[in-house]
Structure formats: C-alpha cells, structure tokens
Amino acid sequence: MTMGVLRTYQEDLVQQTSRSWRTGHRAPCIVLPCGGGKSVIVAEIARRTTENGKLVLFLVHRKELCDQIRETFRWWGVEMSLCNIMMVQTAARRLSRMKSPALIITDENHHSLAATYKKIYEQFPDAYRVGVTATPVRINGSGLGDVNDDLIVGVSARWLIEHHCLAPYDYYAPSEFDMSGIQTRNGEYDMAEAEKMLSEKCIYGDVIKHYRTYARGAKAVCYCVSIRYSRMMAEAFCDAGIPAAHIDGSTPKSERDRVIAAFRSGEIQVLCNVDLISEGFDVPDCGCAILLRPTKSLTLYIQQAMRCMRYKEGKRAVILDHVGNVRRFGMPDDDREWTLETRQKRAADPFDVLACEKCFYVFPKYGKDGKRATCCPRCLAPLKKQTEEKPPVQEHDPEENTAAELEKVTEVHVVPATPAQCRTMGDLAAYGKARGYKPGWAYYMAKRMGLIHNDRRTSHSE
Numbered sequence: 038m039t040m041g042v043l044r045t046y047q048e049d050l051v052q053q054t055s056r057s058w059r060t061g062h063r064a065p066c067i068v069l070p071c072g073g074g075k076s077v078i079v080a081e082i083a084r085r086t087t088e089n090g091k092l093v094l095f096l097v098h099r100k101e102l103c104d105q106i107r108e109t110f111r112w113w114g115v116e117m118s119l120c121n122i123m124m125v126q127t128a129a130r131r132l133s134r135m136k137s138p139a140l141i142i143t144d145e146n147h148h149s150l151a152a153t154y155k156k157i158y159e160q161f162p163d164a165y166r167v168g169v170t171a172t173p174v175r176i177n178g179s180g181l182g183d184v185n186d187d188l189i190v191g192v193s194a195r196w197l198i199e200h201h202c203l204a205p206y207d208y209y210a211p212s213e214f215d216m217s218g219i220q221t222r223n224g225e226y227d228m229a230e231a232e233k234m235l236s237e238k239c240i241y242g243d244v245i246k247h248y249r250t251y252a253r254g255a256k257a258v259c260y261c262v263s264i265r266y267s268r269m270m271a272e273a274f275c276d277a278g279i280p281a282a283h284i285d286g287s288t289p290k291s292e293r294d295r296v297i298a299a300f301r302s303g304e305i306q307v308l309c310n311v312d313l314i315s316e317g318f319d320v321p322d323c324g325c326a327i328l329l330r331p332t333k334s335l336t337l338y339i340q341q342a343m344r345c346m347r348y349k350e351g352k353r354a355v356i357l358d359h360v361g362n363v364r365r366f367g368m369p370d371d372d373r374e375w376t377l378e379t380r381q382k383r384a385a386d387p388f389d390v391l392a393c394e395k396c397f398y399v400f401p402k403y404g405k406d407g408k409r410a411t412c413c414p415r416c417l418a419p420l421k422k423q424t425e426e427k428p429p430v431q432e433h434d435p436e437e438n439t440a441a442e443l444e445k446v447t448e449v450h451v452v453p454a455t456p457a458q459c460r461t462m463g464d465l466a467a468y469g470k471a472r473g474y475k476p477g478w479a480y481y482m483a484k485r486m487g488l489i490h491n492d493r494r495t496s497h498s499e
C-alpha cells in the first residue's frame with residue numbers, strides 16, 4: 038500500500054528508469070537536484086520491485102542515513118522483508134552470505150567509483166541497478182560512465198523553485214579569500230592549510246554580523262573548514278547571544294539527537310558542523326546556509342548551499358558564502374548539463390556571476406533578457422563599468438584557472454539509449470564509450486548513418 042503520491046515529474050523519472058532497463062540498459066543513473074525528492078523516487082522503484090516479490094539491495098554510504106531511509110521506505114509501502122538497506126562497507130563484507138538481489142539501488146551515486154561499490158556490483162552481475170544523485174560527477178571530476186550506462190536527467194533546480202518545490206533564495210558573498218596559495222590534494226583543497234588561512238583572516242565577528250544583517254535570525258546551518266573551527270564558530274555565536282551548537286561524526290548519537298531536536302524547536306539557532314549535514318542527512322528546516330568550508334567539489338557546494346532551500350510558503354532562503362564557492366561554481370541553481378564522460382572543463386568558461394561591492398549580493402551577470410546587469414538588483418548600487426571593473430576572476434586569476442581545470446565536469450552529454458537516437462558524432466562517441474566499444478565504432482557508425490561524409494576523421498576530441 039502506497040502512503041504517498043509522486044509528483045508528475047517524479048513519476049516520470051520512475052517511468053524513464055523502467056524504460057531505460059527495457060531498452061537494454063543495466064545501470065541508469067537518475068539526476069535530480071537536492072530537494073527534488075530522490076528518496077521517494079527510489080522508494081517507489083523499490084516498492085514496485087518488492088511488490089513483485091523480488092529482492093532489493095539499497096546501498097548507503099553513511100550509517101547515519103540507514104535508519105532514515107528505512108523509515109521513508111516503510112512509510113512508502115516498501116515490503117521491508119525483501120529490502121536490504123545497508124552501508125556499502127557492510128554489504129561488501131557480507132557478500133558471500135547475501136542472496137542475489139534483483140535490483141541494486143545506489144544512493145548518492147557519485148561515490149560509486151569506490152572499489153567497494155564495484156566489488157558489490159561485480160558480485161551480482163545479473164542484478165539491475167539504478168543510482169541517484171544531484172551531481173553525477175566525482176570529486177576528481179570524472180564522470181560515471183564506468184558504473185552507469187544511462188543518465189536520466191530530471192527537472193532543474195530552477196524549475197523546482199519556479200514550481201514551489203524549493204524556496205527561492207538570496208546569495209551573498211560578504212568576504213572572499215584568495216585561495217590561490219592553498220594546495221590541492223585528491224582534487225580538494227588541503228583542509229589544514231585552508232583552516233589556517235581562515236583562522237587567520239576570517240573574523241568570527243564578521244560572520245556573525247553578516248548573519249544578523251542578512252539572515253535576521255533565521256535558523257542556519259554553518260559549514261566549517263574543520264572541527265576545531267566549527268567548535269570556535271559555535272562558541273562565537275553563543276558569546277554573541279545567538280544559541281549555537283557544534284556536531285560532527287564523532288558526536289555520540291544521543292547528544293546529536295538532542296542537538297537536532299533543540300535545533301528543530303528553535304532552542305538552538307545555528308548548527309555548526311563540517312560535512313556532516315550534507316548528503317541526505319535530515320535536519321529540520323532551516324532558512325540560511327553559512328559557507329565557511331571552501332571546496333572544489335561541485336557536489337559538496339550544491340548540497341551545502343541548497344540545504345536551506347526546502348520549500349515553505351513565503352520563505353526566502355539566504356546563503357552567506359564567505360569562501361568564494363560561488364566564484365568557482367556559479368549559482369547553486371544554475372542549469373548544468375551532465376555527461377557520463379569525464380570532460381575537461383573549458384578553462385575559459387566563466388561563471389557569469391557578479392557580486393555587489395556595497396551589499397555583497399551575488400547575482401547572474403546577465404539578466405533573463407540577456408542584457409548585462411548595470412546595477413545591483415538588491416540595493417540598486419550602480420555597478421562599475423566593464424572597463425573599470427576588475428577582470429572577471431575566472432578568466433584571468435591564475436588560481437581560478439587552476440580550479441577550472443580541476444573542476445572537469447559540466448559539458449553535458451546525455452548518452453542516447455540506442456545508436457538510432459544518436460544525432461551527432463559526439464552522441465555516438467558517448468554511446469560507444471559508455472558501452473565500452475572501441476573508439477573506431479563511433480566513426481564507423483557515423484559514416485554508416487551519414488553523419489560524416491568526408492573521409493577525414495572528424496575530430497571529436499574531448
């Protein structure tokens with residue numbers, strides 16, 4: 038018995054997933070922004086599978102999430118005796134004792150390159166798979182083509198805002214640091230160095246002042262660069278008369294539950310953490326995200342920034358970015374196109390955002406009419422003319438170029454379901470690559486389909 042009803046776009050994604058399997062794919066990945074309801078979509082897929090008496094294995098990457106998902110699934114009417122919700126590490130250890138599932142669902146699918154996931158997939162080669170994520174790209178920038186063979190892209194964050202499924206938001210960047218000296222390790226900033234810099238330069242009082250000015254007492258989740266920093270920040274808020282608390286992965290469950298409950302009731306106003314309150318971690322509604330954790334991970338940026346955008350009538354979320362993440366990635370609800378492939382991001386691809394020097398409001402450089410903004414839409418302060426303006430960071434700042442190179446994502450290539458649906462050489466190349474065909478295949482097919490006529494190999498370099 039189903040307890041909830043899917044929204045039309047959610048039902049559509051469930052349908053598209055079935056279609057993907059029917060047309061020969063084994064492992065599609067559903068892409069939907071944070072707040073789009075990924076958990077009910079997979080709950081519905083699991084419900085239909087268990088209804089047919091088939092076994093489902095649901096892989097979760099953090100133990101905190103297991104209980105929460107189990108609750109959602111139960112509420113949604115999934116037959117729990119046929120559904121195993123497990124931490125990926127636990128599943129990998131128990132492989133030999135596990136019955137073969139008919140379906141493996143991978144939550145937060147962008148983690149799925151990890152060897153443990155692959156081990157599980159390989160153990161059950163006959164199982165159908167489906168993954169879900171808001172950002173089908175790994176921290177190192179690689180696409181998911183090695184574990185998924187189809188990308189099913191749902192509605193955009195902007196669409197969700199326009200249709201009252203996510204709250205609209207205001208974005209401010211009141212302070213920014215030059216991150217160019219910070220080293221990168223495994224695709225991410227060296228957090229020890231970043232912490233040192235933030236501790237030296239980021240005045241706790243400023244963070245509090247801006248929170249007061251812009252968030253006006255809204256409940257906030259504050260993402261910090263380190264546990265130490267997070268503790269200090271919580272203390273600074275408390276000293277300023279704003280009740281705050283810090284939690285991290287090592288906080289005992291009872292204490293964490295107590296803090297979350299106090300946050301829910303409003304007894305605690307600011308919840309400081311590092312990355313704990315990110316993926317799927319269910320915290321009560323909040324209206325503000327404070328970013329004090331610089332990142333090169335688009336996934337992390339989007340998850341943290343959008344955490345405050347749960348829809349409520351009349352609500353306007355506030356994002357306070359003190360670490361320049363918006364400069365690296367653009368607005369959180371920017372339309373992004375995705376591909377299963379790893380593509381080098383064009384280094385000259387600027388994120389078209391401007392920040393008002395007067396009120397720190399961040400907004401797209403070009404309005405809906407395609408014209409360049411001439412004044413701040415919030416305080417109406419005129420923007421400096423382009424010639425006087427500092428050159429856009431993304432184009433000239435060496436640090437940002439490095440970031441752009443590391444941030445390989447974005448160019449989007451949805452892999453067509455069949456060769457017949459390929460319209461360009463790029464489609465064929467993507468299709469062939471996802472299937473593991475030799476590079477020559479796409480060329481051969483393109484010629485056969487009349488997509489290339491001359492005899493010279495059309496360049497389709499990535």
Ligand SMILES: [Zn+2]
Binds near residue numbers: 395397
């Ligand atoms: Zn302004």
